[in-house]
Amino acid sequence: MISSWVETGIFEFVQLAKFDLHLFDPQMLISAIFFWNRETRAFEFPCGFVCPTLLDIAAITGLAPIGDRFYPDAFEEEISIKETSISWDKKTYLALINAHIGKPGTLVSTSEHIAFLMYWLSFCVFCTPSLQVPKYYYILAQALHLKNKICLSKLLLASLYHCLDEASESLFRESGPQNLSGPLWLLQLWLNAILEKKLSLTSSFAPVCELEGARLTTLTPRKRSINNFAKYIDAILSFGQFSEDLAPFIRTSLIGPSWLRQNNQVWNMAPDSIEMWFGFLFWDVIISGMR
Incomplete structure (x- = not known):
């Protein structure tokens, strides 16, 4: 079990369950969802369209972009x-x-x-x-x-996009928003990453899990204030130009899988790294439905 789980990053991803992934800041989530465009499948920031990518998924969860695409009809019920x-x-x-x-x-x-x-x-x-x-x-x-060998990262990303579509539609429904579901924890951690500097999010807790996701769980704001919603909206609107804040996982201090942190210059890439980056860049159709 360990070998295939380690190769695809699932073993490290399971470790995130030890942290409080369900700690949300509702005002931060709702303020971001207001900017979600269901046609472009991206957040419409002043600097342009921005959205979580497979690289973000890999950095936060440790899940690699390799493995077989999963959807029910493609796998047999072996057991x-x-x-x-x-x-x-x-x-x-x-x-x-x-x-x-x-x-x-x-x-x-x-x-x-x-x-x-x-x-x-x-x-x-x-x-x-x-x-x-x-x-x-x-x-x-x-x-x-x-x-x-399951490519769980692409399935998770597709599920997040589907979740954001439903959440956006729900917020603008005449009857009012309904209970939201889906991997909103991933949205919270991604927002923590891109707003970390603008909102001066800090934490003294040092997680033992070597994943960005573990560190980001400690940054979720816990203090609630009626002024927070406006603060989050202002922070998003301040992205007048694309900056390094919107690409928080391209840095030398990144923690996470070795294949994500190692030297990836084109002229000095190991075969395993080539496979990983091919998984990131290869055009693909991602299916999230399992019902």
Whole structure:
């Protein structure tokens, strides 16, 4: 398991679940979503269109742009859902965990591991609106369990874009906004990165996980004020020209995977680096639907 997970960055990404990814600043998120253009799939800042990219995903989560594209019809159900003893009648995440957690000191069973991966995908990664684990994550969970080389970064990016489309539409609906779902934690961390200097976001906490995402979780503003919304809007409107703040992960002090930090000059690139950057630059169609 470890080898394929390390290669694609999934092993490091799982470590982010140890941090509070669900700590949001609603005013910061809403102020950004107001600038989301559903036609261009980007934030319409004064300097032009800006949006999270695969490079941002890689820096924040450690996920590499390599591996097989995932969508349900492309992967077979190699472990039949009928063969596992997963209890689908559990109505909450806690009930699912309690039903499948193994005894201390025993090996993790196939059902236990797949159940954990489904919980992790539902609650920590894609943040579904359901209060229980949806069955449509089973195929992805069993593919990860079987060490298949999955390109989770592109699937996560597509899910974020889909989430932003729904959030933007919801905010401007006549009946009023509805509860938002999806990987909004990723939007929060990306905003923390691009607004870090403008808003002087700081933290004294030193995360032990060597990922930008772990550090960025500590920058989410915790103090709420009625003036914050206007402050966030002003910060976004101050991007009159494209600056290094909008490309926060192209710097020598970047923490994260070695392949992202190492020397990547064109004339001095290792074969592994070429594969990585080919994954970043190659034109692709990303599908996020799993329902």
